[in-house]
Amino acid sequence: MSSDLYAKEYIKNLSQLKSLVPEQMKTYRDFSAAVFSEGALSKREKELIAVAITHVTECPYCIDFHTKAAKKAGATLEELAEAVFVTVAVEAGGAITHSTHVHHTKQKDASDVLYSRSNLQHVGQLETLTPEGFSGYQAFSAAAVKVGNLSAKFKEIIAVAVANATQCPYCIDVHTKKAEQLGATNEELAEAIMVTSVVRAGGAYVHMANMIQSYREEE
Known part of the structure; x- marks a missing residue:
């Protein structure tokens, strides 16, 4: 029994799926191929988004695969780093915005609606209670989405996908509102979201390599 849960050679186990679940394999591959085809977003842009999403799913197989695919499509390491920092910023922002629920909980007459846009008015509570930390977050978040090797518009498209x-x-x-303000089209946003969909699916798919490995080890 291997002590390494993530070994690249486990990927070979996925070849068995063609015989185990042929219909599912074909339709999954067709789904992936359709999503990553050139459209409103280029293959390079879609792979950059995919790498950003793999850092949400934290799937090492997916990070490896899509990083190599992005490089092959022409993405630079600088672009990849900027794309992933968008993920870092959105993840941080999710914690910040969800802090509004703490404020909501403490209100005796709080509404039963947990997700209301008006909740965001309470984000300022963090700035009041932890001014230095909140200021640091604001500076980081602004740096993560500003123009660099990637445009501000494309970074917001990535942010929508990550969100x-x-x-x-x-x-x-x-981030949808910011992306639209910067000129992102409905088609670009839709394609970015489809990349999110296939990469999330891919994380579950590729981990079947581990399932098969574990099953074999018990034979």
Whole structure:
């Protein structure tokens, strides 16, 4: 029995799926191929988004695969680092915006609606209670989405994709509006969200390599 839960050679186990679940394998591959085809977003842009999403799902197989695919599509290491820092910023923002629920809970007459846009007015509580920490977050968040090797518009498209991956309604709302303000089209946002969908699915798919390995070890 291997002591390494994440060994690259385990990926070979996925070849068995073609015979175990042929219909599911074909439709999954067709789904992935359709999502990563050129459209409103280029193959390079889609792979950059994919790498950002793999850092939400924290799947090492997916990080490896999509980083190599992004490099092959022409993405630079600087671009990849900027894309992942968008993920870092959105993850941080999700914690910040969800802090509003703490304030909500402490209100005796709080509404039964847990997710209301008006909740965001309470984000300022963090700035009051932890001014230095909140100031640090604001500076970091601004740096993560400003123009660099990637445009501000594309970073907000990534942010929308990440927000859908983290399933933070506040983040989806905020970053969708920012993306549209910067000129992102409905088609670009839709394609970015589809990349999120296939990469999240891919995390579950590729971990079947570990399932098969574990099953074999018990034979």
